[in-house]
Amino acid sequence: MRIVYSDAHRGHDGAKEMRYDQMIPMFENPGRMDALVTALRAQGHRDFVDARPFELNSILRVHTPGFVAFLEQCWPLWEAEFGASGFATAYTFGMRGMEQQPNESVHSMLSCYTFDVCVPFVKGTWTAIRSAVDVTLTATQEITNGATAAFALCRPPGHHASSDLAGGYCYVNNAAVAAQTLLDQWAKRIAILDVDYHHGNGTQRIFYDRADVLYASLHAKPEQEYPFLLGYARETGVGVGEGFNLNLPLPLGTTVAAYREALAAALVRIRAYAPDVLIVSLGVDTFVGDPVGGFRLETPDFLTIGADIAALGLPTLFAMEGGYAIAALGT
Ligand SMILES: [Zn+2]
Structure with a gap:
């Protein structure tokens, strides 16, 4: 299997996240990629491919221009105001009854375009965001060229990001950009199977009213886990998208037997849909030892x-x- 990777994610590092009563180093950090690359090489994988650069255009097919401009400008604007140390994050969020359009202040942009405090910006964040898309689209090209499988070894991840909202470590929705690119180029139907522990609220929202992408997700139930406000089984799509969104929420403590039952239901639906390409949003935070x-x-x-x-x-x-779970992640 072709494995696509780029080192350009590395500068997205050094911020902190809230964990109950303290600020701790981000769980989503460059060490994750190092663990994966090291383990894949140790297991004999030699088919590594360097990411190639792609135009911003493919991102703009999924995300709004204002949001993409924010992702690019956030750190420079923050740095101009506060200097180069620390990291940019929102103080307020554009919730009910509040203005949804940002003004020229970077704070208002963070308030309108992020939904939690797990998407910090540092100097290398935009470069990393672009590299994750380049990695994913290079792998997508491998599939278009006839590969049976390709692995986009990308960070930051993407499935919590919707067309105009970043959150949960996610800025641009890499899997959604891949799906849209395939549809634009040649595919008629794409299935996205999201096996990350968390519900992919961003991916769901992007394709919720469409029938050309089937979204199927196995995740911890919203009554118990982030993102708390989406991921119910009753969310099945709207309009022509009705019936093309399948949520399979599972309780904390789920082991492989129950997991495979839910997976089988997702696979039955995917098989019936007969997609041209399957995209797997490969989160492995379902692992027993994962800290989140x-x-x-x-x-x-x-x-x-x-x-x-x-x-x-x-x-x-x-x-x-x-x-x-960095020590076990590669295996
Ligand atoms: Zn996750």
Whole structure:
């Protein structure tokens, strides 16, 4: 399997996140990629491909121009006001009854274009965002060229980002950009299978009213886990998109038996949909030892899950999402 990677994510580092009563180093950090690359090489994978640069255009097919301009300008604007130390994050959010249009202040942009405090900006953030898209679109090109599978080893992840909102470590929705690119180029139908521990609220929202992308997600139930406000089974799509959104929420403590039952339901739906390409939003924070997860999948379970997905026999693009148990992540 072709594995696409770029080192250009590395500058997106050094910010902190809130953990109850303290600020701690981000779980989403460059060490994740180092762990993955090291383990893949140790396991004998030699088919690494360098990411190629792509135009901003493909991002703008999924995200609004104002939002993309914000992602690019946020750090320079923040730095001009506060200097080069620290990181940019929102103080307020554009909630009910508040203005939704930002003014020229970077604070108002952060308030309108982010939905939580887990999307900090530092000097290298925009470069990393672009590199994650380049990695994903290079892998997408491999699929278009006939590869049966390709792995986009990208960070930051993407599935919490919608067309004009960043959150949950996610800025640009890499999997959604890949899906839209395939549809623009040649594909008629794309299925996105999201196996990250968290619901991919961004991906759901982007394709919620469309029938050309089937979104199927296995995740921790919103009553118990982030993002708390989406991911219910009752969310099935709207308009022509009705029936093309499948949420399979699972309780904390889920082990492989129940997980595979839900996965089987997703795979039945995907098989019936007959997509041209399957995109897997590959989060592995379902692992028992993950510091932000609450499921109990063991390392061998991921081979079983992989075999279940492979049995579909579809061209498959894997886009890296979450997974924060760094010592075990590569395996
Ligand atoms: Zn996650």
